[in-house]
Amino acid sequence: RTKGAAGTRGEAFAPANIALCKYWGKRNEELNLPVNSSLSVSLGKLGTRTIVKFAKNADRIYLNGKPAPEYFASRTSAYLDLFRPEGVFFEVRTKNNIPTGAGLASSASGFAALVKALDQLFDWRFNPRELSMLARLGSGSATRSLYGGFAVWHAGQRADGMDSYAECVYEDLKDKKIPAQPSCKVWKNLCVGILEVSKARKPVGSTDGMNRTRETSELYNSWPHQAACDYDELRTAIAAEDFPMLGKTAENNALAMHSTMMAAWPPLCYWKPQTVSLMNKVWKAREDGLELFFTIDAGPNLKLLFLKKNQAAVKKLFPKVQIVSPF
Ligand code: 2P0
Secondary structure (H helix, E strand, O other), X not given: OOOOOOOOEEEEEEEEEXXXXXXXXXXXXXXXXXXXXXXEEEEEEEEEEEEEEEEOOOOEEEEOOEEOOHHHHHHHHHHHOXXXXXXXXXXXXXXXXXXXXXXXXXXXXXXXXXXXXXXXXXXXXXXXXXXXXXXXXXXXXXXXXXXXXXXXXXXXXXXXXXXXXXXXXXHHHHHOXXXXXXXXXXXXXEXXXXXXXXXXXXXXXXXXXXXXXXXXXXXXXXXXXXXXXXXHHHHHHHHHOOHHHHHHHHHHHHHHHHHHHHOOOOOOXXXXXXXXXXXXXXXXXXXXXXXXXXEOOOOOOEXXXXXXXXXXXXXXXXXXXXXXXXX
């Protein structure tokens, strides 16, 4: 569908996001349709800016000012194939402002920024829900990167994925008639802290990890139920601006996801020894009265959740933490 005339260039930014209720398991690998709905918080100004233009003869893909590595260029070109008119090539210039090596997946903000830039280039004028479905075809977690702040990705039920899109959590609360604090459209004093354990690319990619878990882990049978409960709990916590409820649910959800992987065969553990010591440090701080929680994605790094009033205490405990504002 093209509403207007294609331009000569598109440029867009999309934020990175961290899932508080994780996406783990695909019901359709080609369309990246998830088993369960997920909920995330964005990293505000941290993410990806992408410029896309038409090119002659071949795609030219640049990452942070240099020709992109092969794995990145081929994944981007394969995604562009979905939209490519015959004989057309693209120049894509992508820059991540996520601190290098923060251990954050950039595929989420990357595909979201790319699809927004393509929307401009082709003048599709799709709405954010439609764009989130197109971003999903690049990477599941990209579905949630069309929005700042909290986003929900509805798993949907349809085989064609037309009901598997993301929206801002406040839209979803309105639809479900859950009253929200007026102030909580932006949860200003919520902070995310990044604790880097390793910069290395993960040994088992998310898609393979999810498939292995789904196929071999007995514990995975309980995952869809846990995810559904956590998703509801997080929505309620956001509506009420209840930080302890948000933190507890996010941490428990992450640990449950990792438990399903460890019970897979061959076993899958993304943690390093330092991951476990940092987890213990958070638990000890909590015992000592600090409202501090963590979440962990498919990797060894921790993301801390805390309120601004505790920023100094968190910095003191974890001097290397990188603190970012989600809004
Ligand atoms: C998430 N993760 O919800 C979960 C939690 C990692 C752990 O989404 O195969 O790179 O491209 O759909 O989106 C990472 O998986 O996987 C991810 P694909 P993606 O953020």
